[in-house]
Amino acid sequence: MIGPVLAARGLARQFGDHLAVTHADIDLHAGRITGLVGPNGAGKTTLLLMLAGLLEPDRGTIEFDGTAVEHAKLRAAIGWMPDAFGTWESLTPREILVAFGRLYGMAATDADLRARELLTLVHLEDFTDSPASGLSRGQKQRLGLARALVNRPRILLLDEPASGMDPRSRIELRTLLRQMADAGTAVLVSSHILAELDEMSDDIVMMQGGATRIPEPSRHASWRIRRVGDAPDRAVTVELADDAAAAAYLAKLIADGHAIAEFTRVDTGLEQVYLDLDADRT
Numbered sequence: 001m002i003g004p005v006l007a008a009r010g011l012a013r014q015f016g017d018h019l020a021v022t023h024a025d026i027d028l029h030a031g032r033i034t035g036l037v038g039p040n041g042a043g044k045t046t047l048l049l050m051l052a053g054l055l056e057p058d059r060g061t062i063e064f065d066g067t068a069v070e071h072a073k074l075r076a077a078i079g080w081m082p083d084a085f086g087t088w089e090s091l092t093p094r095e096i097l098v099a100f101g102r103l104y105g106m107a108a109t110d111a112d113l114r115a116r117e118l119l120t121l122v123h124l125e126d127f128t129d130s131p132a133s134g135l136s137r138g139q140k141q142r143l144g145l146a147r148a149l150v151n152r153p154r155i156l157l158l159d160e161p162a163s164g165m166d167p168r169s170r171i172e173l174r175t176l177l178r179q180m181a182d183a184g185t186a187v188l189v190s191s192h193i194l195a196e197l198d199e200m201s202d203d204i205v206m207m208q209g210g211a212t213r214i215p216e217p218s219r220h221a222s223w224r225i226r227r228v229g230d231a232p233d234r235a236v237t238v239e240l241a242d243d244a245a246a247a248a249y250l251a252k253l254i255a256d257g258h259a260i261a262e263f264t265r266v267d268t269g270l271e272q273v274y275l276d277l278d279a280d281r282t
């Protein structure tokens with residue numbers, strides 16, 4: 001894998017006496033979706049704001065394409081969708097996106113073209129010229145996503161993007177984020193909906209008490225084993241450290257004369273990873 005587009009090391013930020021982020025390390029790679037999970041108050045939003053160049057870290061470094069950058073310089077390369085944002089209610093979605101395009105220095109006609117392109121992408125084309133006040137919460141979320149994409153960001157940061165979206169919009173969001181990643185964008189999504197994150201993420205970063213942790217997948221892998229002649233409900237599940245341990249285990253079963261009908265890796269899923277890490281909390 002080539003180096004990360006964005007690499008943050010040792011980020012820390014406090015508000016008054018309160019340490020919101022104590023030590024955050026994170027790598028974001030082009031073409032990959034990273035899921036950020038953690039309990040309420042763990043520091044996820046504070047970390048995202050620092051990565052977006054909107055909040056200055058007290059400590060730590062952020063490298064963009066392998067070069068240290070000042071946080072404010074990140075903004076041009078980043079698309080940022082906050083968990084809560086205001087919408088200019090009297091403007092239309094097109095006018096809102098054009099205004100953001102103009103803020104990024106686009107000519108009026110380019111900003112208008114980009115606005116229309118994005119409204120199609122997030123399926124709001126029918127609302128192009130109606131006041132934003134008429135949009136539902138989920139539609140406003142989709143407009144927020146379009147807003148985050150105005151500058152064709154290489155890094156897309158989304159804080160709870162699916163909140164308020166109906167099931168179809170959530171599925172479309174997942175598809176859209178995968179398309180963005182396939183086109184080379186590095187995507188970081190924070191969410192409490194673990195099953196959804198599990199499905200869409202290539203990498204997971206966990207936050208707890210202001211610090212990041214990378215969960216170890218090997219701790220959570222198990223294998224389902226069934227011998228020839230065993231009914232499906234007689235299958236056994238064993239926890240094994242990694243693929244190499246699984247191969248050795250299978251070889252031993254066969255050497256011992258067992259006829260193996262099924263040997264399948266079963267991931268216990270992000271919920272279990274989360275609960276295990278949360279249980280480790282000291």
Ligand SMILES: Nc1ncnc2c1ncn2[C@@H]1O[C@H](COP(=O)(O)OP(=O)(O)OP(=O)(O)O)[C@@H](O)[C@H]1O
Nearest residue numbers: 015018019020038039040041042043044045046047
């Ligand atoms: N501007 C601020 N001033 C003071 N304290 C803050 C500020 N922003 C965040 N905090 C505190 O820092 C801690 C981390 O907050 P943050 O919003 O980053 O957590 P989070 O993981 O995003 O939580 P949630 O899942 O509830 O959104 C919390 O205790 C919060 O109250």
